[in-house]
Amino acid sequence: MVDNITIGVVQYYPSIVYSFRVENAKLTLVSTGQIKDEEGCNGLTYTDEKFIVSSSSGKMLRVSEDGQEKALLHKAASVCYHLTFDRRYSHIIASDGSSVAGKTAVYRLSESNPIELLQVGLVKGAKGIDCDEKGNIYVCGKESHNIVYVSSDRFRVRELLNHSDGVTCPRAISVCGDSELSEWKLLMACPEATYNTMDPSYSPSDLGADPLILENDGKQFAYQAVENDKAGRYDTAMFYYNEAAQALLSAALAGSTMTGIITRANEYILRAEELRSNLQAAPANQGQKSQEKMDLERATFLLHQAFDEDEAGNETDARELYTESCDLFLNIRKAAMDRKDKILTDKVTVMATKALERAEELKKREEGPVKSPNTAKSPQNEGKPMPPLGYGAFLDDEDEKGAPQPIRQNVRPQGQPSTGLVNVGPSGYTKEEIATIRKTSFINSREYVPFMSVDMKEKFAYPMPFEDRHGKLSLSPKQKKNLSGWVRPEDFQDDPKLILAISSFSIKQTVVSDCSFVASLAISAQYERRFKKKLITSIIYPQNRQGQPVYNPCGKYMIKLHINGVQRKVVIDDFLPMGRDGQLLCSFSNNKNELWVSLLEKAYMKVMGGYDFPGSNSSIDLHALTGWIPERVALRKKSKDFDADREFRRILDRFHKGHCLITIATGELSEDAADRAGLVPTHAYAMLDIREEMGKRLFMLKNPWSHLRWKGKYAETDMANWTPQLQKLLNYDPKSAQTYDNGVFWIDYDSLLHFFDVIYLNWSPELxxxxxxxxxxxxxxxxxxxxxxxxxxxxxxxxxxxxxxxxxxxxxxxxxxxxxxxxxxxxxxxxxxxxxxxxxxxxxxxxxxxxxxxxxxxxxxxxxxxxxxxxxxxxxxxxxxxxxxxxxxxxxxxxxxxxxxxxxILDPYQKQFDKRINGQWKGRSAGGCSNYTDTHNLNPIHQVQLDNSTTDNYLMIELLGPKQYSVGFEVRAVSENVPGAPGTFTKTTSGDFRPGYCVLQLEKISGGVYNIMPCTFLPNQDGPFFLDISSAKHFTVAQIQ
Known part of the structure; x- marks a missing residue:
């Protein structure tokens, strides 16, 4: 488009630029300009009243409308294909059709200097190109059959469409629509599909973090923070202020253009710190729920469980749950009547009555109709069966917003992650596999069975608080020393919740030596927040109808972990170890009312044998949590097998695409070195970000302890390296970071390679x-x-x-x-x-x-x-x-x-036919190989007889001798019952002589007689040997020499 009514068109050969005016849906030719001495024009854009044309020779020319004036703007090394003009930054954007990995695919021209925006990789054979009003670029990959998005800051690259979406060899693209990405329309031209060259090293899915979603998270958390702040719930307000700040900072890193986003995030951090200071100065006041309130929560939870079983048609289970909830409601009613609490009495009376009526109705249906000869049925007397009680059955259901949410157990919760992988093997297990899985279900003397669909119907509601039949977990020495007792959430929380907000910043490790597990929790939580994919929340039960895990006042939880080859079911109660100082002696969330961190750790520690866990590594722990594929990369700067630059590029690329989760661990460090560096020896750190800006390669890491940070280059106190420009590029304020140590820090790549020992990556199976x-x-x-x-x-x-x-x-x-x-x-x-x-x-x-x-x-x-x-x-x-x-x-x-x-690979041989012959070379019988013609024939000979007339005989002959001898053997066919069998031979050998062992397989040979002569390479090498013979059919063997 030249302007709103003028369109420019370039002709490939001969090179001509046309201008058309659009009037009343008709095109009128306005001008024609032939470009002299140029052949093969590809792309066209318009700026400063001149056309910009690209040619097959790599030239980028500024051309007048009549074609008479032309000026060379740039000469590319290869073909310059399509062009577009970025009006926001006044840059020309060009595509290069290269398919060579690492070569430039897209670049921009700024003051005649090309700046690379995208390399060949995700895009191959870049052709059509356009950008939106924010400067985001859209590229057609002709040979990679895809459409790729590049953010204006080059930070985010993601695939929008590919071959599986019907995109084949796209050549041209136009972007039109409103300013929000979700409302853009992509108009593209794709010819008929001719071939498929999808790059296997890239995922077709769009996994990039969306700044709009992160902005929305920040706004929601800020709202919760302010509301809790007003209500005087300062602990919860402080938690939400921190979460709002982190969400906004993440949105900024993801490319948000929200005005004042960094300033607003810093304001939330300052308010959180102000609340923290006030809370630390105030006397501790741990709220506890009354027994009556806990009973009411359990009764309501039982009733909601009954609803779900009833709706699912599980009438026996539903009747039992209705009855249990009714009994508990009646107990609460008695206590309320004793103290003349009419409101509560009336409320629980209604709930108990409805539950009892439904239980009796279900009981009658189980027993069947009772017929009476004196009672005649009439249509008007029959009536309809009482429907299941459901949500809204009670007038005050809407007032019970704080009550536990109902659970649907007969269906798979929405949003539960599914890899979508196609299993190319058998759908069932073999007997051998079942035996293996059963054997390894017993871990540390406790059984953890595979998680099956029936476990979605696990019972979580009980009239009395649930207690794990396995008892309390064993404690570490540090825990035992400081233990005050085991507590339930209601003992130290005034309003227990399972999850307020999944966050990596809220996790705090204490005295349990499971830094790798806590680091794994942190990066899984960050991934769930950033990419909106349920890695953590999907494995915790009970869950509500939306597949969200919920607090259970009955104290029972089920966690699904990937252990010993399959997903396994781990059941726990909610008892947690409390220290004498009023702090939990296990990992916990910085929000005192939140439980998910402590419960996930408890489930994993239960499988591992208790809180006295010897330690693991993050790739093992992440695999247990997520099932993602573990990989270990040793950081050896001097090793020829480790390419530091390639590894950085790989992590930078894949991390931001959401392909992997990453933790990094230190090795052994002396006490002095660790203290100077601010690092912990043999300790796992969660990797929260990786960036390359201004030639600096930087990692953002989190210490699971939530305190103690790196003290070297790019620490929060290193103002020399944190230049204003770098602070802006990374949206990082070191002065603000100095006010609170949450264990999060930036570190440069060179320092990381010096102090850290290994990188653990876990890859998404969806790749x-x-x-x-x-x-x-x-x-x-x-x-x-x-x-x-x-x-x-x-x-x-x-x-x-x-x-x-x-x-x-x-x-x-x-x-x-x-x-x-x-x-x-x-x-x-x-x-x-x-x-x-x-x-x-x-x-x-x-x-x-x-x-x-x-x-x-x-x-x-x-x-x-x-x-x-x-x-x-x-x-x-x-x-x-x-x-x-x-x-x-x-x-x-x-x-x-x-x-x-x-x-x-299964052998065709039958174990019942296996035979072992004990033999020896001694004196004259140690004749050596066939090179020694005088003595070779003196070696022992064993004759095998296959007494059948078929040609489907299989023999495997193994010779085992002293390892210091090179051994071998030859086999001669003495007679064949069926001449011309597929495997027929006159003489064959075991091949090269080998130290101590050699083998030969004979396939599809005829029944008959065969002589085996084992020997050493050299003569006069005395010693014993074994001749092992396996067969698919019965045979006999005898030594004949």
Whole structure:
């Protein structure tokens, strides 16, 4: 558009610029200007009364309407495709059609200087381009088949549409509409689909944080803060002021253009600090609920549970709940009558009466109709059955806003996360898998069964407060020393709530040594807040109809954790350890009325054996909480395997797309070094942000203790590095941060690499489309202790992949742990080896060399990552461990962006036919290999007879000798009952001589007689050997020499 009534058009060849006037829905040609000496014009935009034209030669020209005047603005290294003009910043935006990863895809021209906005990656073959009035850019990826959004500050890049949405080879785009992103219309041109080259390393989903949502969160929290402040609930007000501030600061980081957003956030922080100071100066006053109020809450909760069971058609359970609630209401009624509280008496009388009537109605229906010969039924006497009591059954339901919310247990709560992955394997478990899962359900002598759909109907309502049958959790020495007693929420909270606001800033770790778990909670909470995806709230029960977890006055909760290969059910009560100083001796929320932090920690600590938890790492804990795929990256600056720049780029890119959760842990530090740095040795920190501004690479971390911050470069006291410009870019006010230590700080990348030891990443399974998991047991007696020479007895799996385009495949090996001591002193080192052997069984660990040779590590999870080129490939996956001493139980799960199959490699041999021959080379019979013609024929010979006339015989022959000898054997066919069998041979060998072990498989051979001659490479090497022979059918064997 030249103006509101004029349109410009550029012709590719010959290069001509046309101007058309729009009048009465008709186009009238106004001018024609041929651009001399230029061929292949692609893009066109208009500014300063001149056309800007791009050409296939990479030139960007300023051209007059008649084409006679032209000036070179820029010469690109490659083809310059489409153009648009950003009126907000007065920049020309251009696309480059490159498909080479890392090359420039989109750039802007500022004073003839190109500034890169986007590299090839998510976008390939950039063509059409346009921007909205805020300066946000929209790009067509012709070869990546997508439309990509780039925010005006370049901070956010996200995919709006892709091939799965019907977008194929988009070439042009136009943005029109109102100023809000949600109301923009994208008009694009896409030709017919011809091929698919989706990049497997990127997720098609839009996971970027939305500043508008974060702004709205901030406004809602601010409203709650002010209301609680007015009402004198200063603890809660302080909590909401802090949450409002953090939401607004996050919105600013996400690109919010809200006026005065930083100033407003700082005002909330200052008010929160003012309230904190006042509360610290005031005498402690912990409110406790009366017994009557607690009974009323439980009775109401029971009644709401009865509603849900009734509506779901579970009449027996509903009747029991109605009866229990009625009994409790009547007890409350008696106490209210005794003290002449007419209002409460009338209220509970109505509720008890309705509950009793419904219970009796359900009882009659269970017993069936009672017929009387003297009573004649008439239509007018029959009436309709009493309907289930529901919400609004009582006039004062609307007044009970503080009462526990009802729960629908027969349906899956809305909003519960679902990975959406397609399982490409069998839908059920094998007997072996069931045995493995059952065995590892017993953890620290308690059973944690897999979470099933029936658990959605778990009973949470009881007339008396629920107590865990397993009793109280064991305590750490520090807890025992300071313990005052075990308390329930009503003992120290005046208005218990499960969740007021999911927040990473409200979590505080105390004396429990679970920094990794608390850090995991923090980043999961931040992710849920930022991306509106239920990572934490979805695993806590009971839940209301909207799938939101709710406070249960009956004291029972259920947490769903990913433990030992599957989701498992963990039931807890709400008893918590209280210290003599009136502070909880477990992790808690800074809002004293909020419970979710303490309950999640308690559930995890229960599985781990108690609060005297030996410690873990964040990738393990995050996997337990979310099921996200764990990865460990060691920070070794001097290692050739660690590329610091590549790792930073990967984390920067993927974190802001919402693809991963990240924690970072320190290693061993001396006391002096730790004190100078403000860091804690061997301690996990939550990573809340990562930025690159003004050439500075910075990380925002949070100490789970909620105090004690980094003291080095870019600490809140480092005013030299916190320049005004950098403060503005990061929306960070170090002076404000100095007023309150919440454990959150910025640190530069170089310092992080110096002081920190490892980065733990957990990846969203939604990056993939397909998955399959197997569970199995590897007994200690199977195979040798070390698999240095022979891996034939290791668990092996065939992985078949077929894809029309490059695809990512990740395989996660998880060892099941059932004992606290195993966590504390993990001596099992596991890994996964991958071979390109056509999916066949592998016998020798390094022949052929593994395609992926995993490092054996003593953690429960090992991740193997592969990128598969287009085509079909069959792999062999081998589970391996260092010095196998114990039976291990494990799960093997594959994730892939393309379809695949993964099946256990099963031998065709029958165990009842296995035979072991004890033999020896001694004196003359130690004849050596065939190179020694005089003595070779003196080696022992064992004759195998397959007494059948079929051609589907399978034999496996293994020779085990002294490791200091290179051994091998040859097999000769003496006679074949069916000549010409598929596997027929005259003579074959075990191949190269190997130290102490060799093997040969014979497939589809005829029944008949075969001679086996085992030997050492050199003659005169005396020693014993074993000849193990496995067969699919009966055979006999005898030594004939």
């Amino acid at each position: 993939f489309k397909y998955t399959h998991c197997v569970h199995s047991t590897w007994t200690a007696k199977e195979g040798p202790k070390k698999d240095s020479y022979n891996i034939s007895d290791n668990p092996q799996y065939r992985l078949d992949v077929k894809t029309a385009h490059p695809a990512a495949i990740w395989i996660l090996l998880t060892r099941h742990i059932t004992d606290k001591d195993d966590f504390a002193d993990n001596k099992e080192f596991i890994t996964l080896l991958v071979y390109k052997t056509g999916g066949k069984k592998v016998f020798y660990p390094y022949s052929p060399p593994p395609y992926k040779d995993g490092v054996r590590i003593n953690t429960p999870h090992y991740l193997c990552k592969m990128v598969e080129e287009k085509g079909s490939t069959s792999y062999t996956l081998v589970v391996s461990q260092y010095e196998k001493n114990n039976t291990i139980h494990y799960s093997l799960r594959a994730y892939s962006s393309c379809e695949f199959t993964m099946t256990k």
